[in-house]
């Protein structure tokens with residue numbers, strides 16, 4: 556049974572992997588397309604947890620590439636559902652690279668995605684309301700609300 560509402564903290568996602576040689580670009584850093592795939596997977600974790608059912612990528616409308624991630628680094632993507640509509644969920648993914656020799660962590664990427672929950676016939680399905688509890692969660696919710704207002708859906 557899917558509840559009427561879920562706390563923001565319920566659906567937070569995290570995936571970690573090594574940057575392997577087959578994932579590199581010509582400069583020896585993580586290829587942007589692989590980064591996008593990791594972002595999509597991390598966003599899916601949060602979306603599917605919140606929805607409690609299947610959800611699909613509707614858009615990845617922003618990815619800020621702040622720093623390159625070298626081969627051999629650990630890369631971790633943290634995802635959170637920051638806002639929901641009826642069937643859609645706005646998800647932020649923050650990416651960190653870690654140099655395992657020094658332990659130094661760098662915030663390398665920020666991405667925004669929209670996922671849509673679907674039923675067994677692949678039609679959009681209502682998701683639980685989102686409950687922001689902490690000051691930080693309320694800030695993220697307000698920010699996502701403003702982002703939606705400023706970025707109406709492309710059709």
Ligand SMILES: CC(C)(COP(=O)(O)OP(=O)(O)OC[C@H]1O[C@@H](n2cnc3c(N)ncnc32)[C@H](O)[C@@H]1OP(=O)(O)O)[C@@H](O)C(=O)NCCC(=O)NCCS
Pocket residue numbers: 610611612613614639640641642643644669671673677678679708709
């Ligand atoms: C995403 C999808 C389910 C939307 O279906 P649809 O019949 O167009 O849905 P609607 O127009 O009724 O919109 C449903 C919701 O999706 C949102 N939506 C639709 N297209 C969107 C887009 N491009 N970006 C952001 N949100 C979008 C709508 O705003 C709406 O949100 P709400 O329910 O919270 O108000 C459908 O377009 C689809 O299946 N796309 C392919 C998804 C896919 O293959 N992804 C990659 C593999 S996971």
